[in-house]
Amino acid sequence: MILSFLNVFLPEDEYKRLRVLYFMAEAAFLMGGLLMLGSALNNYWLKWNLDSTEVTFILMMFPMLMVGYTYFRYIFSGIEHTEVSNKRGYKEERRVAGKRALLVGVLFFIIFVIVKGIPTNYYERIDMIALPIVFTLLYFLFDLVSLKRSAKKNNELED
Amino acid sequence: MVSKMKxxxxxxxxxxxxxxxxxxxxxxxxxxxxxxxYNPSLNLCIAISKALNKTLDDLFWEGD
Incomplete structure (x- = not known):
């Protein structure tokens, strides 16, 4: 194995490792292109006059976009659940995905409470309940998409 | 075509x-x-060959 700090983020299986590495490289390449396009637009046309908060927001957006791109490519490539191919395995994994989503939702709720504090008005209370629910549902949905794509791919490769 | 490995x-x-x-x-x-x-790495080819008691030629050489 090639020594790199990236190994921390990469799966052990060599096919998955190569695919994830490609996704990360694609994300980095696209972000480089976006940054160049953005700076060209700013220089020759838009002439943005941004304050430090806006600059921080834009700078923070790029790593988020990179992670998002890699995550969605990973999900849609069907390489996450490598062993699922039959109905029984699919149902079992779906059950596990449901439990995982619930756990992640609870963690999200706890972190949300720690960061935001106890809600003091109606809108904050709605936020506190609705956001973790939406997050949990989206997490479960993406896990389900990944599971479906993986099962389809594995079915095509079965013995 | 069924692969030699299969x-x-x-x-x-x-x-x-x-x-x-x-x-x-x-x-x-x-x-x-x-x-x-997918083209596996040489390390994986060797591991597969050992697991199947074959040589690399037996499994991956396309000559004959």
Whole structure:
């Protein structure tokens, strides 16, 4: 194995490792292109006059976009659940995905409470309940998409 | 075309999952190699050859 700090983020299986590495490289390449396009637009046309908060927001957006791109490519490539191919395995994994989503939702709720504090008005209370629910549902949905794509791919490769 | 690797695996009586476990890969990776959709590293080729008691030529050489 090639020594790199990236190994921390990469799966052990060599096919998955190569695919994830490609996704990360694609994300980095696209972000480089976006940054160049953005700076060209700013220089020759838009002439943005941004304050430090806006600059921080834009700078923070790029790593988020990179992670998002890699995550969605990973999900849609069907390489996450490598062993699922039959109905029984699919149902079992779906059950596990449901439990995982619930756990992640609870963690999200706890972190949300720690960061935001106890809600003091109606809108904050709605936020506190609705956001973790939406997050949990989206997490479960993406896990389900990944599971479906993986099962389809594995079915095509079965013995 | 059925790959030599798949024939050797079936001959040995191993499933894709069992072979994958022996060579520290996933079943999906074994399936992709058998279908010719992924070129494995030399290390993985050697591990597969050892697991199936074959030589690299037996499994991966396309000459004959």
């Amino acid at each position: 024939l050797a695996r079936v001959e040995t009586g191993l499933t894709q999952a069992q072979l994958a476990k022996q060579v520290n890969a996933t079943r999906q990776t074994i399936g992709l190699i058998e279908k010719g959709e």
